[in-house]
Amino acid sequence: MNIVQTDFYTQAILSMAALVGLTSFLMLGQSRLLRLIFVFALQGLLLTSTTALAAYSLDNPHLYISAVLTLVLKVIFIPWMLRREVLRMNMHRDIQTLSNKTMVMMGGASLMVFSYYVLHPIVQTTSPVMLNALAVSLSVVLLGMLLMITHRQAIAHVVGFMSIENGLFFAAIVATKGMPMVVELGVAFDVLVAAVLFGIFFFHIRTSIDSMDVDLLNKLHEVDK
Amino acid sequence: MIAVYLVLLIPLIGIVFFALGGHKADTGKINVRFNAICLLATIWLAINVLNQGTILSSDKAFLIDPFNVYLIVLTAFVGLTTSIFSAPYMAHEKEIGKLTDKRLRLYYSMYQGFMLAMYLVLTTNNMGVMWVAMEAATLATVMLVSLYRTPESIEAAWKYFILCGVGIAQALFGTILLYYAAVQIGDVENSLLWSVLYENASKLNPDILEIAFVFMLIGYGTKIGLVPLHNWLPDAHSEGPTPMSAVLSGLLLNDALYAVVRNKMLVDGSTHNNVAGYLMMGFGLLSFLVGALFLHRQKDIKRLFSYSSIEHMGMMTFAFGIGGPLATFAALLHMTVHSLTKSAIFVTVGHASQLAGTQSMDKIRGLIKTQPKVGWGLLIGTLAIAGFPPFGVFTSEFLVLLATMHSYPWLAPLLLLGIGIAFAGLFRHVQPMVYGEKPEGQLPVKANLWPVIIHLGLVLWLGLAIPGFLANWFSQATLLISGSTPL
Numbered sequence: 001m002n003i004v005q006t007d008f009y010t011q012a013i014l015s016m017a018a019l020v021g022l023t024s025f026l027m028l029g030q031s032r033l034l035r036l037i038f039v040f041a042l043q044g045l046l047l048t049s050t051t052a053l054a055a056y057s058l059d060n061p062h063l064y065i066s067a068v069l070t071l072v073l074k075v076i077f078i079p080w081m082l083r084r085e086v087l088r089m090n091m092h093r094d095i096q097t098l099s100n101k102t103m104v105m106m107g108g109a110s111l112m113v114f115s116y117y118v119l120h121p122i123v124q125t126t127s128p129v130m131l132n133a134l135a136v137s138l139s140v141v142l143l144g145m146l147l148m149i150t151h152r153q154a155i156a157h158v159v160g161f162m163s164i165e166n167g168l169f170f171a172a173i174v175a176t177k178g179m180p181m182v183v184e185l186g187v188a189f190d191v192l193v194a195a196v197l198f199g200i201f202f203f204h205i206r207t208s209i210d211s212m213d214v215d216l217l218n219k220l221h222e223v224d225k
Numbered sequence: 226m227i228a229v230y231l232v233l234l235i236p237l238i239g240i241v242f243f244a245l246g247g248h249k250a251d252t253g254k255i256n257v258r259f260n261a262i263c264l265l266a267t268i269w270l271a272i273n274v275l276n277q278g279t280i281l282s283s284d285k286a287f288l289i290d291p292f293n294v295y296l297i298v299l300t301a302f303v304g305l306t307t308s309i310f311s312a313p314y315m316a317h318e319k320e321i322g323k324l325t326d327k328r329l330r331l332y333y334s335m336y337q338g339f340m341l342a343m344y345l346v347l348t349t350n351n352m353g354v355m356w357v358a359m360e361a362a363t364l365a366t367v368m369l370v371s372l373y374r375t376p377e378s379i380e381a382a383w384k385y386f387i388l389c390g391v392g393i394a395q396a397l398f399g400t401i402l403l404y405y406a407a408v409q410i411g412d413v414e415n416s417l418l419w420s421v422l423y424e425n426a427s428k429l430n431p432d433i434l435e436i437a438f439v440f441m442l443i444g445y446g447t448k449i450g451l452v453p454l455h456n457w458l459p460d461a462h463s464e465g466p467t468p469m470s471a472v473l474s475g476l477l478l479n480d481a482l483y484a485v486v487r488n489k490m491l492v493d494g495s496t497h498n499n500v501a502g503y504l505m506m507g508f509g510l511l512s513f514l515v516g517a518l519f520l521h522r523q524k525d526i527k528r529l530f531s532y533s534s535i536e537h538m539g540m541m542t543f544a545f546g547i548g549g550p551l552a553t554f555a556a557l558l559h560m561t562v563h564s565l566t567k568s569a570i571f572v573t574v575g576h577a578s579q580l581a582g583t584q585s586m587d588k589i590r591g592l593i594k595t596q597p598k599v600g601w602g603l604l605i606g607t608l609a610i611a612g613f614p615p616f617g618v619f620t621s622e623f624l625v626l627l628a629t630m631h632s633y634p635w636l637a638p639l640l641l642l643g644i645g646i647a648f649a650g651l652f653r654h655v656q657p658m659v660y661g662e663k664p665e666g667q668l669p670v671k672a673n674l675w676p677v678i679i680h681l682g683l684v685l686w687l688g689l690a691i692p693g694f695l696a697n698w699f700s701q702a703t704l705l706i707s708g709s710t711p712l
Binding site: 118119121122124125126134137138141144145148154157161164165167168171172175176177179180182183186187189190193194197200201204205208209214217218219220 | 351353354356357358360361364367368371374375376377379380381382383384386387390391394395397398401402404405408409413414416417430432433435436460463464
């Protein structure tokens, strides 16, 4: 594939994919919660601009609605809610030590390679651009999971969860030019409800264990310790 | 077609109605009425399907065929009987001060919300909407798991939320890949409609569909409770209110399996090899054996029966994976009898733990002496779920075994072993709870055991003779899924 020969839209999508992948790695290595939330908002912004770009280039007006939904939900509402929570719990000065940063980053890199490997069979049927876009989306999903595994704060879990949604959304926009409208509205509705529920949960976790460290949620297990 | 809209509209009204007035004394009874009307609507729908065959709504948004119509009726039926059980149960919980008015409103409103999500999963023709409804079912039930606000229940709800949320995200990725394969053959607007996909399944790219199915199985499999994605299930079942455990076990797991099977039908039509089937067999068998073994280690009565659910869901997934007409027929029957039996068991378990004031099996004793109906209900329910003849579970397990011996004879010993282990695991716990002397001061509770009697009666009936119209549906559904009929 010669990148100069492709049209502007394809080139833009490729660089967007690279940037979205980069933000996922940035989140993975972040030890301060406020910065984590900021990078998450940045990822949402990249997603919004990708959607708007797709809407403009493909002349598909319903994608503008998705872009606005993403902007409101992922760039404004969820980061605002999480930030408020961090400030309220006075956690913005805490530095979370990741147990083995190098290993986590290496793991992240291998997950990305793995995504390319998994989706490789698709390459025969489609352009290499699609492969890149889909593989980056899948690795954003997997990196979101890794983020949830390596971080112990409930807020970092929510960021991981929502960044998984971002990855899926990116796949839907780039590979299929957006899902049908009814599905996209449904997904956005689910994300909104999930965000509200997370807010309620923060309150419950705070009142029940007086902390946001999910390692303290360890009462339920198979055998008595 | 009006029946479909009615089925979806009634729970929608219910959500709003109970959110406003769900704390009043007679709410339990109104909830029963809502579910009863819904059951009538589904029966009307079923009669329509019986007379006309498959119904596709004019805007192609809803599809009712023999495969989902019986699940819709089953959902409405279990929803109704569980609401009959939940009315006095929740009143008792409020009396002993475990619940406030606000939480009662939340409970009844979300009960209807959950029912709406279940009906939508079953009736929709759109694979994307199916995903949305499945996620909505998680969101509706997550606050119910933490209804008691104990640290344990909050932990269980958090686990349920995160695990199922992340899990089901995989299914969305699978759905996106499916859509990606579908848009390549044109007709972008209708590319996620199951009826369109099914007709064009042979044109879909098999490589993409295989990858998509792996994601779908992992995603929806988390909700089925397939090992190793099952961790949320025992926690959520044991910490939430018991009516919730009954509907989770009886309905949610079934509907998640339904979603997987719908996708398998597409993948099979495209790949023409049995990769999807092998994956389901592997996961199913693993869940079946692990579930059976874990039965032995349980201390909490609701955890015990949730592991039994994992075991049975594993067996159904395995049977759908085998794929022949006999195995598919058996799996469809097993879905029905398991959901009837398991929800009946959770009803008796709820009363038993209210009697003893605890869910710990070491402390529940002498149920038959305290309240014979509860004790016998639990005992007969356990007999039925363990696969004793003449109950329906025996019939379906026997058919699964028969199909296994026919197609994969070397797997049959594993199945038999699992059934044996599960049997021992259930009875070593249930026997001391039911028999024996009652502890000092244990008094009967107000209980309505009609749901249990009706459910177990139906399971018995299905074990002795399957009524003609139901057998006809099962074989039509089998024809749809496996391509030929068993009879």
